[in-house]
Amino acid sequence: MSGDPLPQVHLAPSFLQPFPMQSSPSGDLRDSLSTRKHCTLRRKMKNFNNGFFPSMLFLLICLVYSGLANDPFSHSHSLKTECIMKPPRSIVEQELILLSHSDEDDSDQEWEIDENGAIREMAQRIQLQQRIIYSFSAWVKLRGGNDKKVGIVFRSESERLVHGGEVRAKQGCWSLLKGGIVPNVSGPVDIFFKSEDREAKISVTKLSLKQFSKKEWKLKQDQLIEKIRKNKVRFEVTYNNKTAVKDAVISLKQTKPFFLLGCAMNFRILQSEGYRKWFASRFAITSFTNEMKWYTTEKVRGQENYTAADSMLKFAEENDILVRGHTVLWDDPKMQPSWVENIKDPEDVRNVTLNRINSVMKRYKGKLTGWDVVNENLHWDYFEKMLGVNASSRFYNLAYKLDPDVTLFVNEYNTIENPGEVTATPVKVKDKMEEILAYQGNENIKGAIGAQGHFSPIQPNLAYMRSALDTLGSLGLPVWITELDMPKCPNQAKYIEEILREVYSHPAVEGIIIFAGPEVSGFDKLTLADKDFNITETGDVIDKLLKEWHQKTSDIPNIFMVDHENEEEDVSLLHGLYNVNVSHPQIKNFSTSLRLEVTKEMGPRQVVRVVINA
Numbered sequence: 001m002s003g004d005p006l007p008q009v010h011l012a013p014s015f016l017q018p019f020p021m022q023s024s025p026s027g028d029l030r031d032s033l034s035t036r037k038h039c040t041l042r043r044k045m046k047n048f049n050n051g052f053f054p055s056m057l058f059l060l061i062c063l064v065y066s067g068l069a070n071d072p073f074s075h076s077h078s079l080k081t082e083c084i085m086k087p088p089r090s091i092v093e094q095e096l097i098l099l100s101h102s103d104e105d106d107s108d109q110e111w112e113i114d115e116n117g118a119i120r121e122m123a124q125r126i127q128l129q130q131r132i133i134y135s136f137s138a139w140v141k142l143r144g145g146n147d148k149k150v151g152i153v154f155r156s157e158s159e160r161l162v163h164g165g166e167v168r169a170k171q172g173c174w175s176l177l178k179g180g181i182v183p184n185v186s187g188p189v190d191i192f193f194k195s196e197d198r199e200a201k202i203s204v205t206k207l208s209l210k211q212f213s214k215k216e217w218k219l220k221q222d223q224l225i226e227k228i229r230k231n232k233v234r235f236e237v238t239y240n241n242k243t244a245v246k247d248a249v250i251s252l253k254q255t256k257p258f259f260l261l262g263c264a265m266n267f268r269i270l271q272s273e274g275y276r277k278w279f280a281s282r283f284a285i286t287s288f289t290n291e292m293k294w295y296t297t298e299k300v301r302g303q304e305n306y307t308a309a310d311s312m313l314k315f316a317e318e319n320d321i322l323v324r325g326h327t328v329l330w331d332d333p334k335m336q337p338s339w340v341e342n343i344k345d346p347e348d349v350r351n352v353t354l355n356r357i358n359s360v361m362k363r364y365k366g367k368l369t370g371w372d373v374v375n376e377n378l379h380w381d382y383f384e385k386m387l388g389v390n391a392s393s394r395f396y397n398l399a400y401k402l403d404p405d406v407t408l409f410v411n412e413y414n415t416i417e418n419p420g421e422v423t424a425t426p427v428k429v430k431d432k433m434e435e436i437l438a439y440q441g442n443e444n445i446k447g448a449i450g451a452q453g454h455f456s457p458i459q460p461n462l463a464y465m466r467s468a469l470d471t472l473g474s475l476g477l478p479v480w481i482t483e484l485d486m487p488k489c490p491n492q493a494k495y496i497e498e499i500l501r502e503v504y505s506h507p508a509v510e511g512i513i514i515f516a517g518p519e520v521s522g523f524d525k526l527t528l529a530d531k532d533f534n535i536t537e538t539g540d541v542i543d544k545l546l547k548e549w550h551q552k553t554s555d556i557p558n559i560f561m562v563d564h565e566n567e568e569e570d571v572s573l574l575h576g577l578y579n580v581n582v583s584h585p586q587i588k589n590f591s592t593s594l595r596l597e598v599t600k601e602m603g604p605r606q607v608v609r610v611v612i613n614a
Contacts, residue, residue: 469506
């Protein structure tokens with residue numbers, strides 16, 4: 001691993017003398033570590049009870065140079081990590097291995113946790129350092145009973161609990177539990193496993209804790225971006241006789257990026273020319289905050305008014321801005337039109353709801369890239385209480401029949417931004433999407449997952465975010481960040497950039513929409529420009545990333561197509577649509593143009609051949 005040296009990881013000195021650690025161990029240190037792959041400590045454990053019921057494992061820690069662990073930047077969303085018979089072996093550069101009370105030097109050892117809800121005090125603690133990213137992984141399975149969520153919890157000296165990730169464990173087969181922590185302060189923590197069932201009997205193997213400086217983490221992000229957001233493209237310009245045309249000039253201009261960083265808008269954009277110019281010069285996709293919602297379009301029963309939404313859609317279409325629909329229905333009982341809240345007859349609720357779905361979806365059929373069909377239907381259950389447990393699934397079925405080509409989202413909050421969430425965890429959001437798709441008639445729905453991303457004004461837990469996106473992406477459906485924002489704080493610009501880079505570097509994510517705007521827009525959390533449209537510090541971050549994630553227009557001179565294995569002749573291009581112009585300074589009146597599509601489906605390398613008739 002390259003980058004800044006990592007701080008020393010401390011083991012309790014009364015048990016084991018620690019040895020120094022650098023981010024890239026020297027030869028002497030490698031030799032030392034290779035002879036000490038396991039260390040075993042013994043200490044009496046003491047029972048205590050603090051009011052919640054996780055099962056836990058007595059963990060001991062030893063630093064190693066190589067071993068068994070899951071790389072947080074591996075494409076685990078596309079690999080099978082649920083219910084496999086034997087966890088795979090992977091070699092990593094440097095990690096902490098968490099060991100059980102055993103003298104056995106057995107890297108495939110399985111440890112059993114069945115404390116019937118009791119919590120045992122750790123005999124060994126881990127000293128974590130502020131601003132270091134710690135990524136945890138372990139393979140877990142149940143030894144009996146139905147599927148249960150199993151999570152990892154970090155406990156500080158002040159008894160504060162930090163939830164680090166979770167997985168749905170199954171009986172008799174292994175599933176990968178991933179997560180992590182980015183400590184706000186330095187200090188010791190204990191590590192526990194937690195199950196939603198206090199009687200759960202859990203087995204664990206291949207536990208590891210990897211640490212990264214922020215510089216190292218970003219390096220990993222950048223390396224992954226090169227793989228998932230770009231392709232290598234080779235241009236071969238030849239004469240009819242297949243000889244290379246020296247000094248040909250190839251000009252590239254990206255006309256449409258395939259990964260979109262967009263921004264929400266509200267009705268104020270109709271009132272401000274400055275807001276419209278500011279918006280249209282930056283963003284290629286949007287959603288409307290309230291203007292398509294039921295409580296806006298039908299404030300009085302039977303009197304629909306789509307004026308604001310229609311006008312905003314017209315502005316978007318005139319400026320080639322895509323629109324994502326938000327929202328057909330909202331499962332929060334307090335977010336219904338006031339007249340709907342007063343309806344007590346379920347049959348009447350069913351009739352007005354069906355009318356709403358038909359009205360809004362027929363009106364905008366073919367004009368939107370996607371729809372939130374039943375917003376926040378894990379946190380809330382208004383329609384399920386009124387119309388039955390399958391209400392959401394039935395509404396998705398109707399939406400699909402009305403517009404079969406549009407993408408239909410499950411859209412929830414706290415899924416990636418709050419590790420302590422219990423209602424809309426990544427596992428539960430995934431389960432909800434599977435439930436909807438399993439409903440009769442829904443198997444061909446173009447489904448997608450929306451993670452809203454309303455972050456608190458604190459250091460984001462990047463390791464947890466990555467594991468959460470792994471879980472959401474494991475269905476193979478598109479994942480979007482749909483409402484990203486954060487309250488104002490001294491480090492807002494820094495934190496927002498970290499979040500956006502984390503999301504962009506994850507293979508499952510296909511786009512981002514931020515809830516932000518200039519001061520005139522009224523977005524009071526992410527304000528990107530002041531009243532005179534001067535860019536704020538956070539706005540500068542957004543502009544920088546918009547530029548970075550859009551391929552720069554460039555000329556590529558003197559490409560010699562003589563060595564087909566020479567990768568230096570390849571150009572790394574972001575996925576998207578391009579206009580390509582080929583010319584030659586010494587061939588009069590010669591210029592040819594073509595359109596190029598660069599996509600991940602084309603494979604890691606594309607070859608573009610241009611033949612000159614001269």
